[in-house]
């Protein structure tokens with residue numbers, strides 16, 4: 001890992017940034033006042049995920065003024081989960097806090113997370129008790145998403161938790177060695193194990209600007225979560241196959257009986273067409289599901305780095 005020269009700070013705060021210039025100064029000062037209360041050394045790793053609104057220059061300026069600020073600037077937008085991954089790769093603290101830069105996760109909650117870490121927990125995730133200022137659609141889709149993931153995945157991912165959490169160095173190192181590219185970090189943290197606990201908090205409104213998670217990105221994250229931690233969609237094809245085959249086997253004697261006993265013939269055309277179209281549709285959906293998994297295998301096999309950084313410039317610009 002590139003930055004390793006100076007003494008290891010006690011805490012690392014990782015904030016992914018994608019076009020958040022209106023939030024950055026306020027975020028920085030809130031983090032400073034909270035972290036100074038800990039009387040421990042800390043660093044703030046800003047991962048600039050290809051911002052185009054001047055956030056990059058703001059981060060550079062903050063880093064120039066304050067040596068505790070570590071800028072990691074991406075060569076383009078790689079997405080939130082990858083930005084957090086890069087932050088973890090570049091972080092050096094004994095405990096690492098992942099927090100959004102838009103102040104929806106109040107920095108003051110970090111003190112509660114740290115208290116639990118000192119009690120001996122390795123993963124302390126922040127559970128959303130209430131969410132303010134978000135559309136009903138976001139609340140509904142998020143709630144549905146958390147419950148669906150909980151039901152069908154093999155690892156138990158706690159409900160109503162985002163990426164706002166504290167991770168012990170041990171966990172960060174293990175997650176850093178998991179280089180899968182379609183990442184669902186919450187699931188990966190649950191998968192690692194050790195002692196994990198939740199701390200409740202009220203999620204606030206965005207300080208400024210709009211969400212950087214449009215529906216398409218949310219859908220992508222949901223698909224990554226499902227495919228990374230469950231074979232259920234693949235097994236679905238088997239279940240549907242058994243049901244369809246079972247029904248058609250059952251219908252053979254019924255049709256023969258009706259024909260012999262009651263001389264009733266099925267007027268076939270419409271029923272046949274509907275059956276053919278229905279099964280054709282089911283088959284295409286199953287092929288699509290297969291395709292989702294095969295595409296992901298292909299991405300893994302290519303073995304590309306997860307991201308490319310333009311700063312800090314070093315020999316190792318990809319990881």
Ligand code: UDP
Nearest residue numbers: 016017018049079080083100101211212213
């Ligand atoms: N973000 C990012 N890359 C992206 C999208 C978002 O680094 O492609 C950052 C964003 O700047 C913010 C955090 O991830 O700090 C959470 O994003 P956002 O607040 O837009 O998501 P929401 O809270 O609406 O789910």
Ligand code: MG
Nearest residue numbers: 100102104206
């Ligand atoms: Mg937000």
